[in-house]
Amino acid sequence: MHEAALAENIIKIALDTAEKNHAKKISEIGLKIGDMAGVEVEALNLSFEVLTSGTPAENSKLLIEKIPIRAKCNKCGKIFTLENFNFFCPECDGILILQSGRELLVDFVDCE
């Protein structure tokens, strides 16, 4: 249950933020999730809903921004967005080095 652990961490960060800001209620939590992070958004939303019940984050919204997988060629230096997992440069056959797509970040916490 990767998503449940993830939801727990997100909620912890959100609650900490709310406490620091003396807020009573959390309205929105922004997340950035890389396409390669392997997160099931539906499962995450479900865990989030269950785990926030009875906390200041109850009924808050998860706003998820997906980060595409980007890779840079180690030969020609061009940057590509990977759509299929092809790790060779389409231009020069160099090896593509992953630049982004594994992120899993809490971007912002909106509280009232």
Ligand SMILES: [Zn+2]
């Ligand atoms: Zn290249």
